[in-house]
Amino acid sequence: MQRKNALATPLPAVARPPQALPEALFNALCSGCGNCERCCPYGLVSIEQGKAALSIEFTECDFCLKCTAACDTGALCNQMTGDTLLRPQISHSCLGHQESCSICVIKCSQQALTFQQSDSGVRQLKCDAQLCNGCGLCKLSCVHGHIVLVPVGEKTLPERPCYESHLHHEAHERADDNQ
Numbered sequence: 001m002q003r004k005n006a007l008a009t010p011l012p013a014v015a016r017p018p019q020a021l022p023e024a025l026f027n028a029l030c031s032g033c034g035n036c037e038r039c040c041p042y043g044l045v046s047i048e049q050g051k052a053a054l055s056i057e058f059t060e061c062d063f064c065l066k067c068t069a070a071c072d073t074g075a076l077c078n079q080m081t082g083d084t085l086l087r088p089q090i091s092h093s094c095l096g097h098q099e100s101c102s103i104c105v106i107k108c109s110q111q112a113l114t115f116q117q118s119d120s121g122v123r124q125l126k127c128d129a130q131l132c133n134g135c136g137l138c139k140l141s142c143v144h145g146h147i148v149l150v151p152v153g154e155k156t157l158p159e160r161p162c163y164e165s166h167l168h169h170e171a172h173e174r175a176d177d178n179q
Helices: 002-007 023-029 035-039 064-068 103-105 137-139 166-179
Strands: 045-049 052-054 086-090 113-117 123-127 145-153
Touching: 035 045, 035 064, 086 123, 103 113, 103 137, 137 145
Parallel strands: none
Antiparallel strands: 045 052, 086 145, 113 123
């Protein structure tokens, strides 16, 4: 129960790399060293306000997880599910509402997107949050720019947290610095 209270934090203002820890722990561990930024083959990771951030503007994240492998602090952890927690939000001017486009649905490799009729008869884009991994391909495939990605939810820790050894190491370093 204490763990949940310690992690209660608002959604991050920016997206984080796929295997980032929950925001409070991520912020405590990420040193902003830039290792993840340097190893991202697509230039999707940058350091913003001293922390790793993910920006999907020109190519999708393919979850190569090189950012996680380069992270020395444990802020990115290979035990975390590979998910950016970005989800598509579609504009009202989307051509899919009139059945004249569905390229985002076709391109989604996770098969997380579908168009469904609402009760009022309007086609609505639905995203299955369990299938979506936040790669951003839907946004990039929309040639009209009708999809934006928005952060949703908060990550949950794995059964055996991968960050504990890093926190233990940091506590010892602080104790040594204070002596």
